[in-house]
Amino acid sequence: MEQDIRFCKTSDGVRIAYAVTGGGPPLVRSLGWFTHLEHEWETPYFGPFNQILSQHYTLVRYDGRGMGLSDRNTADFSLEAKVKDLEAVIDGAGIDRCAIMGLSEGGPTAVAYAVKHPDRVSRLVLYGSNPSFNQMAETSEGRQLADAMINLARVGWGSDHPSYRQFFTAMFMPDAPAEALRTFSQYQRASAPPESVVAMIEALIKFDVRDLAPQVSVPTLVIHRRGDTAVPFESGREFAALIPGARFLPLEGRNHIFMPDEPEAARFLQALDGFMAPDTAAAASPVATQSGLVTILFTDMEGSTALTQRLGDAKAQDILREHNTVIRDALKAHGGSEIKHTGDGIMASFGSASRALNCAVAIQQAFTPPDPSLPVRAETPYPVRVRIGLNAGEPVAEERDLFGTAVQLAARICARAEPGQVLAANVVRELAAGKGFLFSDHGDVALRGFEDPVRLYEVRWASETP
Numbered sequence: 001m002e003q004d005i006r007f008c009k010t011s012d013g014v015r016i017a018y019a020v021t022g023g024g025p026p027l028v029r030s031l032g033w034f035t036h037l038e039h040e041w042e043t044p045y046f047g048p049f050n051q052i053l054s055q056h057y058t059l060v061r062y063d064g065r066g067m068g069l070s071d072r073n074t075a076d077f078s079l080e081a082k083v084k085d086l087e088a089v090i091d092g093a094g095i096d097r098c099a100i101m102g103l104s105e106g107g108p109t110a111v112a113y114a115v116k117h118p119d120r121v122s123r124l125v126l127y128g129s130n131p132s133f134n135q136m137a138e139t140s141e142g143r144q145l146a147d148a149m150i151n152l153a154r155v156g157w158g159s160d161h162p163s164y165r166q167f168f169t170a171m172f173m174p175d176a177p178a179e180a181l182r183t184f185s186q187y188q189r190a191s192a193p194p195e196s197v198v199a200m201i202e203a204l205i206k207f208d209v210r211d212l213a214p215q216v217s218v219p220t221l222v223i224h225r226r227g228d229t230a231v232p233f234e235s236g237r238e239f240a241a242l243i244p245g246a247r248f249l250p251l252e253g254r255n256h257i258f259m260p261d262e263p264e265a266a267r268f269l270q271a272l273d274g275f276m277a278p279d280t281a282a283a284a285s286p287v288a289t290q291s292g293l294v295t296i297l298f299t300d301m302e303g304s305t306a307l308t309q310r311l312g313d314a315k316a317q318d319i320l321r322e323h324n325t326v327i328r329d330a331l332k333a334h335g336g337s338e339i340k341h342t343g344d345g346i347m348a349s350f351g352s353a354s355r356a357l358n359c360a361v362a363i364q365q366a367f368t369p370p371d372p373s374l375p376v377r378a379e380t381p382y383p384v385r386v387r388i389g390l391n392a393g394e395p396v397a398e399e400r401d402l403f404g405t406a407v408q409l410a411a412r413i414c415a416r417a418e419p420g421q422v423l424a425a426n427v428v429r430e431l432a433a434g435k436g437f438l439f440s441d442h443g444d445v446a447l448r449g450f451e452d453p454v455r456l457y458e459v460r461w462a463s464e465t466p
Contacts (some may be wrong), residue, residue, distance in 0.1 A: 001021060001022070001051055001054060002021075003019040003020070003021045003037065003041050004019060004020045004021065005017060005018070005019045005037060005038075005069065006018055006019070006020065006092065006093070006321070007069075007092075007321050008088045008089060008091070008092025008093075008321070008325070009088060009092075009325065010065070010081075010084040010085055010087070010088040011084050011087070011088070012076070012081070012084055014065045014070070014071045014074050014081075014084075014085070014088075015070060015071045016062055016063065016064070016065065016070045016071070016085050016088050016089060016092075017037055017062060017063045017068060017069035017070045018037075018060055018061065018062035018063070018089045018092065018093065019037045019041070019060070019061050019062070020058065020059070020060055020093060021050070021051075021054040021058075021059050021061075022053070022054030022055060022056070022057055022058050022059050023057075023058055024056050024057045024058055024280060025057055025058065025098075025099065025122075025276060025279035025280050026057065026058045026060060026093075026095050026097075026098035026099065027053065027057040027058065027059050027060070027098065027099050027100075027101055027276070028060040028086070028089065028090060028093075028095070028098050028099070028100050028101070029059065029060065029061045029062075029100075029101045029103060029106070030082075030086055030100055030101065030102045030103065030106035030107075030109045030110045030113075031061070031064070031103045031104065031105070031106045032064070032082070032103075032104055032105020032106040032107075032108075032109060032200075032204065033104055033105055033172075034067045034068075034188060034191035034192045034196075034197065034200070035061070035062075035063050035064065035067055035068050035191055036063060036067065036068040036069070036187065036190050036191040037061060037062075037063055037068055037069055038068075038069065039186075039187050039190050039191070040061075040187065043183050043187060044183075044260075045176075045180045045183055045184070045259065045260065046187075046257075048260045049258060049260060049265065052269060053269075053272075056273060056276075056280070057099075057276070057280075060089060060090075060093050060095070060098075062085065062086075062089045063191075064077075064082065064085050065077070065081060065082075065085055066192055066196035066199070066200065067191050067192040067196060068191055068192070070085075072192070072193060072196060074196075075195075075199050076203075077196075077199050077200040077202075077203035077204070078203050078206070079108055079109065079112055079203075079206075079207050079209075082108075082109040082112075083109055083112050083113050083116065085109075086100075086109055086110070086113050087113065087117075090120065091328070091332070092324075092325070092328070094328055094331075094338040095120075096120070096337075097119070097120055097121070097122050098120070098121065098122060099121070099122050099123040099124070099125065099276060099279060100113065100114065100121055100123075100124055100125070101125040101127070101272075102124070102125065102126045102127070102129055103127050103128060103129070104127070104128045104129055104230070104231065104256065105129070105133070105204055105207070106129070107126045107127075107128075107129025107130065107131075107239065108129070108130075108131065108133070108207045108208075108209045110124060110126065111124070111126070111131070111209045111212055111213055111216060111243075112209055112212055114216050114217075114218055115212045115215045115216060118217050118218060121218045122218065122219075122279055123218060123219050123220070123221070123275065123276065123279060124216060124218050124219070124220040124221070124243075125220075125221045125223070125272060125275065126220065126221070126222045126223070126236075126239055127222075127223045127224070127268070128223075128224060128225065128228055128230065128231050128236070128256050129222075129224075129231065129235070129236065129239060130207075130231050130232075130235035130236075130238075130239070131208070131209050131210045131213050131235070131238055131239045131242055132207070132208040132209070132210050132235075132238075133204050133205055133206075133207040133208070134205050134206050134207060134208045146201065146205050148167075149167070149168070149201050150198055150201050150202065152165075152167050152168075153194055153197040153198050153201060154194055154197075154198050157188070157189065157192075157193075157194040157197050165185045165188050165189060166181070166185065168188060169181050169184050169185050169188070170229075171229055171230050171256070172184065172229075172230050172255070172256045172257050173255045173256065173257045173259070174229050174254050174255065175253070175254050175255050175259075176255060176257075176259055177259075180259060184257070210242060213239065213242035213243050214242055214243070214244060216243045216244065216246075217244075219245070219275070220240075220243045220245070220246040220247070221246070221247050221249065221271065221272075221275045222236055222239050222240035222243070222246050222247065222248045222249070223236070223248075223249045223250075223251060223268060223271065224236025224237070224239075224248075224249075224250060224251070225250075225251045225252065225253045225254065225255070225256070225264065226250055226251070226252055226253070227252070227253060227254035228253075228254065228255075228256050229254050229255075229256065230256035231256065233250070236248070236250075247275070249271050251264045251267055251268065252264055292394045293392065293393070293394055294349045294350060294351065294392065294393070294394075294395065294402070294406075295349065295350045295351075295352065295353045295355075295356035295390060295391070295392040295428060295431070296347070296348070296349055296350075296356075296390065296391050296392070296393070296395065296402065296406060296407055296410040297336065297347070297348045297349070297350065297356050297359065297360060297388065297389070297390050297410070298342070298345060298346075298347050298388070298389045298390075298410050298411050298413075298414035299327055299345040299346050299363065299386050299387065299388050299414065300342075300344050300345040300386065300387040300388075300414050300415070300417075301320070301323050301344045301345055301384065301385070301386055302384075302385040302386065302387065302419040303385075319384060320344075322384070323384055323386070324341070324346070326363065326366045326367065326384075327345075327346050327363055327386075328346070329366075330359050330362045330363045330366065331346075331348050331359060333359070333362065334350070334355045334356075334358050334359035334362065335350065335351065335352075335355050336348040336349065336350050336355065336356065336359050337349050337350070339400075339401060339402055340401060345386070345387075345414070347402075347407075347410075347411075349395075349402060352431075353390075353392055353428045353431035353432040354431075354432045354435045354437075356390055356428070357390070357422075357424070357428070357432055357435075357437050357459060360388045360390060360422045360424075360459060361422065361459065361461045363386060363388060364386065364388065364420060364421075364422060364461075365461070367384050367385065367386055367420070368420075385419035385420045386419065386420070387414050387415070387417035387418065387419055387420075387421060387423075388414060388417060388421070388422045388423070389410050389411065389412070389413030389414025389415070389416065389417055389422075389423050389424070390410060390413065390422070390423070390424040390425065390428045390459075391406055391407075391409045391410035391413055391424070391425040391427065391428060392406070392425065392427045392428050392431055393405065393406025393407075393409070393427070394406065395407050408449065409425065409447070409450065409454065410425075412447040412448060412449065412450065412454075413425060413447070413454070413456065416445065416447060416456065421458060422458065422459035423442070423456050423457070423458055423459070424439070424456070424457050424458075424459055425454060425455070425456065425457075426454075426455040426456070426457065428457075429457050437459060438459070438460040438461065439457040439458065439459060439460070440457060440458040440460055441455075441457055442456040442457060442458055443455070443456070
């Protein structure tokens with residue numbers, strides 16, 4: 001199984017890396033400690049756990065700000081900033097509603113997101129977490145421990161000598177084999193620079209969601225190991241007691257991080273599957289098509305291959321991500337549902353033709369420069385031009401996708417469009433009659449794969465000149 005690594009941008013401008021694997025109901029992992037998507041996926045101690053989860057769920061993992069493949073030039077690790085990371089990932093992945101799994105330091109982030117966006121969260125799973133990490137700073141002993149962690153990170157996190165990082169390694173997995181300890185030490189070093197580690201620990205000991213936890217309104221499962229040496233068992237019990245209706249599952253063992261062969265790891269997965277069963281059953285149902293009739297929209301970015309050859313893989317990918325963000329923002333604003341990413345574009349469906357047309361116009365306006373002499377997107381060195389095609393019909397819904405003649409025709413109409421143009425089938429024009437849209441008749445057009453010509457109309461908007 002391969003992971004699909006993508007990027008998104010937070011509301012405060014930090015680029016976040018996230019990975020999508022598997023299929024099934026979406027499960028987004030919020031992990032507060034330091035991560036590196038590539039290293040984590042490849043290691044024999046952490047990769048298998050994620051691969052098992054990916055067999056049952058569409059698993060979304062991400063590197064938080066300051067770590068892994070995400071932007072590292074940031075010093076803001078506040079809880080508010082962590083929530084911005086999670087918001088960007090869920091929005092960037094095109095997920096309307098999902099379960100969130102808050103592991104360890106990721107628990108407060110998951111809770112804060114669930115309270116802020118209750119309609120976007122189906123279920124909440126908290127493992128090895130603490131509603132108030134700032135309790136550490138409330139006692140002399142806790143403050144000494146925090147100071148020791150900060151000093152060790154500042155002096156030795158990036159050192160060739162692993163002894164500095166062994167403090168953290170032993171705290172997270174005291175009963176792990178020696179090879180796992182060495183692997184985790186190397187993983188930590190690769191995940192983030194020392195200055196990020198120091199800033200994150202200093203921010204972490206201020207996290208406190210004891211006031212937010214009682215406001216959680218989604219089904220919640222709290223799991224904690226009795227001998228956890230990183231986060232005390234009492235913290236898990238407190239979290240479960242604060243959240244209305246939360247289920248609490250105690251597990252044996254001291255390792256904060258599960259080893260693949262631990263029996264308790266299997267119990268964790270079994271409990272998770274049972275808790276997620278309603279979401280799994282819902283995901284197995286066919287995609288609903290509103291009243292049988294939907295409007296289908298295809299987009300296609302002009303010259304993506306030439307763009308890569310001209311700018312190189314990295315810069316071209318930056319532009320493609322910007323393109324995806326613009327289109328997904330427009331879909332969200334106009335009630336569209338992303339069906340799939342086609343590589344150079346996106347396929348989406350709408351419950352009404354007028355919403356689809358408004359979305360298409362918004363997309364083209366977003367890519368239209370205010371001054372013709374300027375690039376279309378000021379952030380990029382290359383103008384982005386998009387073809388859009390629309391058709392309406394009653395497609396076949398199967399396995400979270402749409403199929404049939406209506407879909408095929410929409411794709412052909414998109415291919416026929418010129419860059420910067422919106423073309424729509426006559427049925428779309430008729431469905432949107434009287435809604436104020438401007439159409440220019442392109443006549444009957446022969447499209448590949450269709451015996452009869454199709455009447456096409458160009459969609460125009462008021463800012464255009466005739």
